[in-house]
Amino acid sequence: MISPFSIDTQVIRRIAYAMMAALLAVITLPVFQPKAGAAEQLQSRFIQMSDASPSGGSIVGSPGSGASVTYQVGFTVVTTGANSIVIDFCDGPIIGDTCNAPTGMVATGATLGTTVTGEVVIASGWSVTAASASQIRIADDDTANPMTAVQQSFNITGITNPSTIGTFFARILTFDNETFGTYTGPAGVNVGNYLDYGGIALSINRVITITARVQEQLTFCVTAADPATWLAGGGGTAGECSASEVGAAPPAVVLGHGSPTATLDDSVDLLTALHQCHSWSSS
């Protein structure tokens, strides 16, 4: 008779085999990943836009229109020696994820502008070699001026911002050679054999518009009060026609003498009348 408490070693072995197989599968999973190189994350990376306005709005001119925007790109490489850069603008920052281009963005006219720091310099042979709506490729014309471990900071001009308010992302990859390594696209294994990588968040936001008018004015007042006494003691603005002293002393002259006034003789009746003429604002 089989004891109810006996152990079936065959079942235990099966469980152990199953666990080992599953463990082995988990451990070896990274081996089948598309790439597991020694790439490092770009440090101190940023993109500063000259205009964070959405494109396609009613504002004309830059900044405010979201057109002809300059993107100042900055980062420090960890792996030196890169001779080409790919910048993909996407709806997410994670390298290799599916990349949907930001709505309304146009980078086809992008060109390399001035360099703040680093080796990515036009005079050294660096330029935008290809650009699409949401991708910019920058490369040296040879491998004579690779990026070193200093802060790289350069301007890319001629970009049209996304047309929608909100956050969008840039993915930056650097490559050893001047032809972008084996990169063929931003998603999955297409990212190729890059050296360093980094995601950057950017924000498109509304513009605060304030309008005001300055109107031409003409002010004219006549009073018997000396302007030195226009102190606005009873209201108004000191020194101006609105001062209370102005209205309180209307210029008046009584011609004739006597009471009631009945006599006009050869004496002179004087009136001190002062006036202020005030006009301003001319364009």
Add this chain to the structure above:
Amino acid sequence: MIQEVSLKRKRIAFLSILQHYTYEVMRVWKQTIKQALLLLSLLLLIPAVAQAVQSSSSNYQLNEVFFGSGGELNACSGNQYCAKQSAGDLTVGNTKGNQYQAQAGFNTDRSPYIEVVVSNTNVSLGSLAANTTKTANATFTVKAYLAHGYTVINASDPPTNNSYTMNPLAIPTASNSGTEQFGINLAANTSPTSFGADPVNIPDNTFSFGAASPDYSSANLYKYLKNDTVAFSNSSTSTTNYTVSYIFNVSNVTPGGAYVFHHVLVATGTY
């Protein structure tokens, strides 16, 4: 005697049935325990699968590690809804040293992020006069995640009237009606009137670290320079609410016409 033998036989039969029943029950229980052990061993492998469903690249991922008494990073119901659950956070917020920083809390993410929200985007001041200062307010909020901080700059020129540009205050200056002045600050002012507000970190200063730049943080002093940094944070931060206070003063010789100011604020995160 016969009765005793019959009773013994009945007892033996009963014990035999009980023994057989016990054996059957134990056999079923053994099967159940085996299945449970197998299921448990498979469940032990699930955490690795759960990490895989977090967003990651084909090559790298910033693994989020879960410690705590509740919550879940990726709680899904069928194929329709997923959520990050949060219950009983042991700690939340940002901690950092000179080179590294970490985000604690259940609602963290591996993606760098910056968000700017601008409100009160259209303000009409009416007519400006030499004896009166016109004021206005607008607000914006900023939060940045997995960043070493952010800056917010004035990206636009001062107010213009065709080719004429209103005189901006190059250094922090008090308002003076009758003198042409344009300036802003991010402070709670009492002069020329009570308006504006100091930056407010949401929910408090232990979670958010935004601040106004020194030249724009003093009450009753105003300044405006293109490309000046007006607000900043030196680390990842939750939301900070900023209130921009504007002053407009004109003189008797300020050119007449319509003045327009498109205030473009550019927030840049460093990651």
